[in-house]
Amino acid sequence: MGEKLTIWRTEKPYTKSRLINELKKAGLKEGDTIIFHASMSQAGWICGGAITVIDALQSVVTKNGTIVMPAQTGGLTDPENWENPPVPKAWWEEIRATMPIFDKERTPSYKMGVIAETFRALPDVCRSNHPFYSFTAWGKKAEEILQDHSLEHGFGENSPLGKLYQIKDSQIVLFGVDNDSNTSLHLAEERSTKVKNKLGKAALLKDGKRVIQTFEEKEYNSELFLKIGETFEQEKGNHKKEIALAPSKIFNLKEIIDFAENYLNTNET
Numbered sequence: 001m002g003e004k005l006t007i008w009r010t011e012k013p014y015t016k017s018r019l020i021n022e023l024k025k026a027g028l029k030e031g032d033t034i035i036f037h038a039s040m041s042q043a044g045w046i047c048g049g050a051i052t053v054i055d056a057l058q059s060v061v062t063k064n065g066t067i068v069m070p071a072q073t074g075g076l077t078d079p080e081n082w083e084n085p086p087v088p089k090a091w092w093e094e095i096r097a098t099m100p101i102f103d104k105e106r107t108p109s110y111k112m113g114v115i116a117e118t119f120r121a122l123p124d125v126c127r128s129n130h131p132f133y134s135f136t137a138w139g140k141k142a143e144e145i146l147q148d149h150s151l152e153h154g155f156g157e158n159s160p161l162g163k164l165y166q167i168k169d170s171q172i173v174l175f176g177v178d179n180d181s182n183t184s185l186h187l188a189e190e191r192s193t194k195v196k197n198k199l200g201k202a203a204l205l206k207d208g209k210r211v212i213q214t215f216e217e218k219e220y221n222s223e224l225f226l227k228i229g230e231t232f233e234q235e236k237g238n239h240k241k242e243i244a245l246a247p248s249k250i251f252n253l254k255e256i257i258d259f260a261e262n263y264l265n266t267n268e269t
Contacts, residue, residue: 010044014244019046019056026241027250028060033141033170035068035161035184035253038115042176044245050118053175058138066139068160069116070183071109076102077132078201096212099203102131109134115175128160131202135160141167151202152215155186162187170253176246179229180222184253188228188260189218195264228260235259 012018028034036057046052057067079087079095087095100107104127109117116136119125125138128146133154137145145167150158161184164170172184179185189195195218204213229249233239236255241248 006041006043007045010245014044014046014052016048016052016056016059019052019244020059022243023056023060026243026248028057028171028173030060030062031064032061033066033068033139033164033167034061034173035070035135035164035170036115036173036175037070037177037181037183038113038174039176039181039246040114042246043243046244050115053115054119054122061139063139066137066141066145067119068135068137068142068145068164069119070112071116071120071127071134071136072112072183073102073107073110073132073134075110076100076107076203080201096201096203097210101203101205101210102129102134104129104134130154130159131204132200133159151204151213153190153217155183155218155220156190159187162190164253165257172249172251172253172256174249174251175243176248178247178249179225182225182229182256184257185222185225185228185260186218186220188257188264189220191257191261192218192264195219224264228263229256231263232256232259 038053040046040050061067076099079092109120120127120136125136126142126146127136128134128149130149130151134149135146137160145160145163148158149160150156155161165187172182174182197216198219200215200217202213202215204211239249239251241250
């Protein structure tokens with residue numbers, strides 16, 4: 001959505017104070033633990049852009065709560081699996097040999113959006129250590145959520161998603177996006193008996209040397225996530241919100257993960 005259209009459809013600029021009111025109206029409060037997925041382009045005109053959204057979130061949740069965002073780096077994955085677009089097979093070995101090694105302090109996120117990337121770069125935000133599936137966090141439980149992120153099954157029990165699942169009343173906030181952007185649903189894939197395992201490859205530094213590490217994970221696929229979300233809301237009630245004109249949704253993380261796991265186990269996937 002172009003900025004001219006964004007301004008045209010916005011009655012008043014969304015300042016930090018107005019965003020705080022919008023977030024509170026949607027149900028967020030001090031002490032909440034949330035994972036936040038966002039698309040700025042779906043919101044009205046926000047004075048200051050991404051950093052204003054983050055400032056407003058932090059003001060509402062406060063350091064008594066915790067904000068988590070995805071910081072994934074799909075551009076570092078094995079080129080054999082690239083589809084949008086694929087690269088010639090003749091390039092694969094050279095890419096594997098020269099791809100930059102993931103550095104949680106320096107490596108930018110990939111296609112996560114301007115809010116998530118701005119959040120990642122803030123000095124008081126921490127990041128988990130996974131070459132593909134890292135998360136960032138700020139607040140009371142940030143270290144607890146991010147620590148010991150396992151290479152294998154990077155969206156599984158020993159990931160930030162698994163930690164969020166264990167924290168009572170963790171919430172998923174979708175700001176201007178729908179469940180096809182709901183990374184948390186990959187935890188349901190990890191827990192499903194129907195989703196198969198596969199082997200992944202990552203370039204890592206070990207004892208100062210570059211190595212290609214093979215590891216196990218699930219065959220992650222978000223194609224069913226919209227259908228899972230629609231079915232969940234048909235059975236559990238409408239979760240639609242509007243935050244700064246952006247169509248949004250807020251879910252209890254444990255509730256929708258349990259639902260999605262059962263859905264994957266009882267439907268053709």
